Amino acid sequence: MYTEKVMDHxxxxxxxxxxxxxxxxxxxxNPTCGDLMTIYIKVKDNVIEDIKFKTFGCGAxxxxxxxxxxxxxxxxxxxxxxxxxxxxxxxxxxxxxxxMHCSNLAADALEAAIEDYKKKQ
Amino acid sequence: MYTEKVMDHxxxxxxxxxxxxxxxxxxxxNPTCGDLMTIYIKVKDNVIEDIKFKTFGCGAxxxxxxxxxxxxxxxxxxxxxxxxxxxxxxxxxxxxxxxMHCSNLAADALEAAIEDYKKKQ
Ligand code: FES
Numbered sequence: 001m002y003t004e005k006v007m008d009h010x011x012x013x014x015x016x017x018x019x020x021x022x023x024x025x026x027x028x029x030n031p032t033c034g035d036l037m038t039i040y041i042k043v044k045d046n047v048i049e050d051i052k053f054k055t056f057g058c059g060a061x062x063x064x065x066x067x068x069x070x071x072x073x074x075x076x077x078x079x080x081x082x083x084x085x086x087x088x089x090x091x092x093x094x095x096x097x098x099x100m101h102c103s104n105l106a107a108d109a110l111e112a113a114i115e116d117y118k119k120k121q
Numbered sequence: 122m123y124t125e126k127v128m129d130h131x132x133x134x135x136x137x138x139x140x141x142x143x144x145x146x147x148x149x150x151n152p153t154c155g156d157l158m159t160i161y162i163k164v165k166d167n168v169i170e171d172i173k174f175k176t177f178g179c180g181a182x183x184x185x186x187x188x189x190x191x192x193x194x195x196x197x198x199x200x201x202x203x204x205x206x207x208x209x210x211x212x213x214x215x216x217x218x219x220x221m222h223c224s225n226l227a228a229d230a231l232e233a234a235i236e237d238y239k240k241k242q
Contacts, residue, residue: 002177010177033154034219035179056123056131058156059177098155
């Protein structure tokens with residue numbers, strides 16, 4: 001049911017945690033299962049120099065957030081905003097259709113965190 | 122939203138893994154989100170001497186399975202069968218209503234594992 005990449009990011013998730021003095025923070029909810037996902041970013045010279053996520057969601061939510069944080073780390077704000085839900089699913093070599101609503105949380109929370117950062121500037 | 126007990130069992134889940142030579146194995150699915158939960162048991166002299174779980178489900182699924190494996194460990198088959206969904210939720214000091222479909226997986230998978238064990242005798 002799940003690709004090796006998904007199982008890897010689920011079993012050893014990257015960038016789990018909070019950033020207390022984050023420059024931007026975005027939380028989105030999954031209406032299907034009630035789970036929340038929060039992404040925190042630290043930005044320096046327009047570049048995401050640290051990023052962490054926190055979720056109580058399922059394996060698909062964990063794997064996609066782990067992947068999206070890896071993809072966004074070191075990117076400029078503009079580059080990071082271009083990461084789509086599909087990019088994340090592709091990087092994980094696919095996700096089962098039943099899990100799409102979980103996996104969309106990651107890209108959405110990243111976008112919300114960046115919007116929050118912009119608002120604060 | 123979640124009690125300290127839930128967060129503890131979510132952050133440090135007990136008895137995660139598989140038992141390759143299990144005496145009983147039970148898998149149940151969550152129709153709401155498509156997640157699966159498997160529980161494995163080793164039984165000696167009618168007592169559950171080892172128990173492990175595996176799930177790709179959410180934090181509530183992880184916390185309840187962690188708790189149910191702790192509750193069942195060392196119990197006789199008959200005692201373990203008496204553990205209800207409510208017992209698990211009570212031991213965790215409550216779960217949000219939106220997560221009940223996830224938390225029911227644990228007691229159901231334990232029952233399925235015991236039924237599997239009985240069938241094999
Ligand atoms: S949302 Fe799938 S097990 Fe909880």
